[in-house]
Amino acid sequence: MPEARITWRGKQLNRRTVAMLQAAEKLAGRQFRIVQGSYNKGGVAASAGTHDGGGAVDLDATGLTAAQRKAVVLAMRQVGFAAWLRTPAQGNWPYHVHAIAVGDKDLSRGAAHQVAEYRRCKNGLADRGRDDGPPGYYGMTWEIHLKHHPVTGPVAQPPPNTSISLGAMAYARAHDSMSGVWGADRAQVLAWAAHPKVAAIGRHEVRPPAGVPWRVHFQQMTRKIQRRFGLPVTGVFDAGTASVMRRYGYTIIA
Template sequence: MTPAISVRRAVTGLLAAVAVAGGLAMGATPAHATTPRSAVTVLPVVDMEATVLAAQIDPRRPDSTLTPGAKDSVLAVERALQARNLLDARWVDGYFGTSTITAYAAFQRSLGYSGLAANGLPGPSSLTALGQGRFTLTRLIGPGAHLQRDGYTIDARTQAMLTESERLLGFHLTLSQGSYNPGGDPTSAGTHDGGGVVDINVDGMSADTRTAVTRALRQVGFAAWVRNPSQGDWPWHIHAAAISDTDLSTQAQNQTGDYYLGLNGLANHAADDGPRIPIQTWEEYQRSH
């Protein structure tokens, strides 16, 4: 190699080094550099279980008490609704009350949903759509596929809950009414119009057995009560609504909210007349067993 060539290469290398250094000084980022941790946007995390639970209980409260463990998640949902001009800023408070229900239903309709899919109760697909670029989801829940049981339509989540209730009891439960039956039972006030709601046949059961069945249903996550002819135009049966089934009709949502507030789920808003046990959802029950 001649001295001239060697000098030219040395100069070229030096100029390249200066150019890189100059680029860094002006703020250029080399390809191998990583983004500073402080510059990464961390989205809020919405707990779907807590959010759906709040959407059932909060509208039924006589005050603005927040559902435990739901505030941050509900706030994130409300802020996303406000950003879409669906919810006034004064209602962005962590309380999933009637104004938030109305705003969420409007968002569901904006997605082209109708019926049960636009009932104001967050479902997995609508909540995912609302969260795009604003929050991420954890503890997703959903009703699952429709199936047949005792000649009635129910969803997979409800079937799993009934199966576990039967395991606890040691005997089979027979339905006298299923779900997804809009207008099919005028005496039910619309509770069976959506998913998650069933009636249990109690023919031949003693009072103690009816109570035991109701307790087992409550244990796995149903809001459940023994119903008798003095309460309405119906025979003896056990009415059960699966808490947090995202296909619940509005009337059934109201019942599950009332259950958490110690009421009987009927129009008279009387005190709960069933066995009192710690209230939990199906998902909470599964985590504890």
């Protein structure tokens, strides 16, 4: 079974990754600012496909001291992330912590390769340099961490994404690459349409088949949604289509 996707702090992740981040924040004693989440295929070229699937996250480290950056990387590793501090000297990017959730079921091929490199004590970059982070956690996973540090008391569950932007829907009709909140909205609409209680599209149709652009696929799926609910079949996610989602508890925003 794939991981359960959600939108958390404006980024698309899955519940396992969010639970790991929450645990790491407690260890680090600070709230992280996420600059890139998961399921962001083609979103950032410098990521080389590592964020195409689940379990991948980048955290802002530009405003942190050297000691604070090290503490964040350590906390991430302690809960089961393959995590590194990325610096401007290594590539065309600002200071950030790049992390892959070891054992995530939705890892992209690039992310899985980085986990393998991490376990070989490498830096996860193309130069295959030595790992430059705090050692001692190369075999750690979230499940091992939980075994030794069980969660006590109620766990705050991140709320599901229940708002859909009409601006995102208009953008999806004409563009293939979508990231961040708008990309999550497009994914949420298709996930809703594929839900058994809606059954407007098949579960295999939440992503376009090989060779079909995202914008074309989204228009095709919008037409299926409109046919399912007896709406004018235009392929445009319009007010009528939005009203159907409102009946299912979604909030439609501009």
